[in-house]
Amino acid sequence: MFMFGYNLGVINAPQSVIVGFIKDVDRARKNITNSTDELLLSDSTVDFIWAVVVSIFAVGGMIGGAVGGWLSEAVGRKGGLLLNTWIAIIGAILMWCSFTASSYEMIIIGRFIIGVSCGVSTILSPMYVSEIAPVDRRGGLGVFNQLAVTFGLLVGQVLGLDGLLGDEWPTLLGIILIPPALQFVCLFFCCESPRFLLLQRHSREKARRALVGLRGVIQVEPEIDEILKEHSELASHHREEPSFLDFLTKTWLRRPIVIAVVMQLSQQLNGILAIFYYSTDIFLSAGMSESVATGATCGVGLVMVVMTLVSVPLIETRGRKSLHLFGLVGMFVLSILITISLSVEGTSANIFSVIVVLGYVVFFAIGPGSIPWLITAELFSQTARAKAMAIAVAFNWGSNFLAGISFPFIQDYLKQLVFLPFTALLFLFAAFTYSQVPETKGKTVQEIAALFRATPGGVPSHSADTPPEGNDRASPPDYGTTSAPSEDGGETSDKADLEANAKY
Structure with a gap:
């Protein structure tokens, strides 16, 4: 998940340098020395190519999300993560070599492949954590997926500064091959999901060894018996795992998948991607100098990391629904203030813009940043979880792509009012969360x-936020x-x- 965050944040700072590289490559290919030659790419074409560079990452994510569920069933959660590291390494090498090869297309292909890898990670990582974590620690541990994303975002933004790797953009993009290489090594010291080993691979002994390593105790038979009870009940009723069509036709699957999808949309279509991808542009439009705008962008990443850490204890004490709703309402209010700040000029307005944008990030980190990943994994059982995650993540990445590629054009059209569409969407997401989303804290x-x-x-x-009467909490989850x-x-x-x- 670190790679996901890094590739969200890293593309922001070197925008002007990479755009210059695209123009230089076009000029060299056409053997043109006159910078005003009409055969050169127009500014609108260059803007479109840049939008593709930014958003192709999400297209790869959609594909990775689609195959991630299948991969988790075919080779396991750990096995899928191991294979996924090589996909990331290939994408990083392509981006690193793009300058030497004088090919901006290699940047696009490399970001697409990295996107595939990150799409697989967004399926496997939350699923793996959800399956190995005890129920009472599931929420706190689940937030660490988002913490990895925010830390990667911050590292990408900091390394993109002019004094570091801002001008060395091939290294900035290619250095991402280091985290998957480290992950490949570390995964050899991790166990496979005990639930996968027992329910998919039917190996009680391997599941027992995995649980002993995870729990730090030898007596894990009660937990194994609980998992086996689920397996025996499914087998006794001759129920196969649900198909994708079942999520549309079966009531008990359709309602939770609608909630999961809307939760994922609320994470991506709330304006936060505009800040991740284009925060430097937003600050520049507010009249800031380039150095101040870049520094403010790094502040966005730092706030994300700090507030995600703050949300770790809150998620188990305050609950998933409460934090998500709190975050959406806060973002709704601040999106209006962002619109006001972008419409006013002057030093005071610039400072106000930075404050409200950072506040926007605070509310995102508390709720919509981490809750959708966690609650999607919690809404479904072992047999339905992989397909449910694949569906939800496909919508997540699809909306990521839509937001990433459309924002520059929305910005050109609406100017300072660019955040108003997000204001409307935030209101709808908050209303849906209040009326439709159940509280899952501490529930089986x-x-x-x-x-x-x-x-x-x-x-x-x-009133349904409390467990139904007579439901035994000690029963299998x-x-x-x-x-x-x-x-x-x-x-x-x-x-x-x-x-x-x-x-x-």
């Missing part, structure tokens, strides 16, 4: 699934029971349907 998957039947029509109510059809061959009763949905 059985309890979470039951929330979708807690009110007529299956929409979880605010990912399984439930199904009920046989009624004797008249009709549909199962509401109670039986509720029990059936817990299996997913």
Whole structure:
């Protein structure tokens, strides 16, 4: 996940240098010495190429997200992460060599391949952490995925400064091959997911050894028995893992996948990508000098890291839904203030712009930055989790691409009002979170699934934020029971349907 953050932040600072490289390559290919020659790429074409350089990363992410679920089932969570390191290394080498080869296309291809790698990571990393973490530590440990993203973002922004690697952009882009190389080595000292080993590979002994290493105790049989209970119940009812179509046709899958998708959209279409990708441009448009604008951009990354650390204890004490809603409402208010600050000129307005943008990042880090990854993994059981994550992550990366490639054109059209569309979207996301998203803090998957039947029509109510009466917290986290059809061959009763949905 560090690579994800690094590649989000690294492309911001060297924009002017890389744009100059694109123009130089075009001039050399056409053997033109006159900078005003009409055969040269127009400014609009160069802007489009730059938008592709920025957003192609998200296209690769969509593809990586689509294959990540399959990869996790085929070779395991750890095995998939190991293979994924080589994808990242190939992409980094291409970007590093682009200057020597005088090819801006290699930057585009390299960022696409890096995007594929990051897309796979956004599936496998949260899934792996969710499956190896104890229920009472699942939230706090899940936030560390986002912490890795924010730390990578900060490192990318700092290294892009003029005094460091700002002018050495091939090294700046290519140095990302170091983290996957280190990850490849470190993964040999990590265990595979015990749930995967037991439920997919049917190896009790390997699962036991993995749990002993994870928990630091020898007596792990009770936890193994809980996982096996889920497996035996699924087998006894002859239920196969759900297909992608089931997420549209099965009520107990459709409602949580809608929540997961909207949560992912709320992470990407809230204006934060405009700050990640184009914060330097935003600050320059506000009248700042280039050095001050670059420094303010680094401040964005630093605030992200600090506030993500702050959110680690809050996520288990305050809850997922509360933090996400708090973050969205705060961003909604500050998006209006950003619009005001961009519309006013002067030194005071410049300072105000930096303050409100940093405040915007604070609210993002507290809620929408980390909660969607965590809650998506929590809404589904072992059998449905891989496909659910693939669907949600595809929407995440798709919206990432949409925001990345459209923002420059929205900015040209709306000028200082560029954040108004995000203001409207933030209002809608906050309303959806308030009315539709259940609280998952400390709940088993059985309890979470039951929330979708807690009110007529299956929409979880605010009173449904507490576990249903009679649901035993000591019961296994990912399984439930199904009920046989009624004797008249009709549909199962509401109670039986509720029990059936817990299996997913």
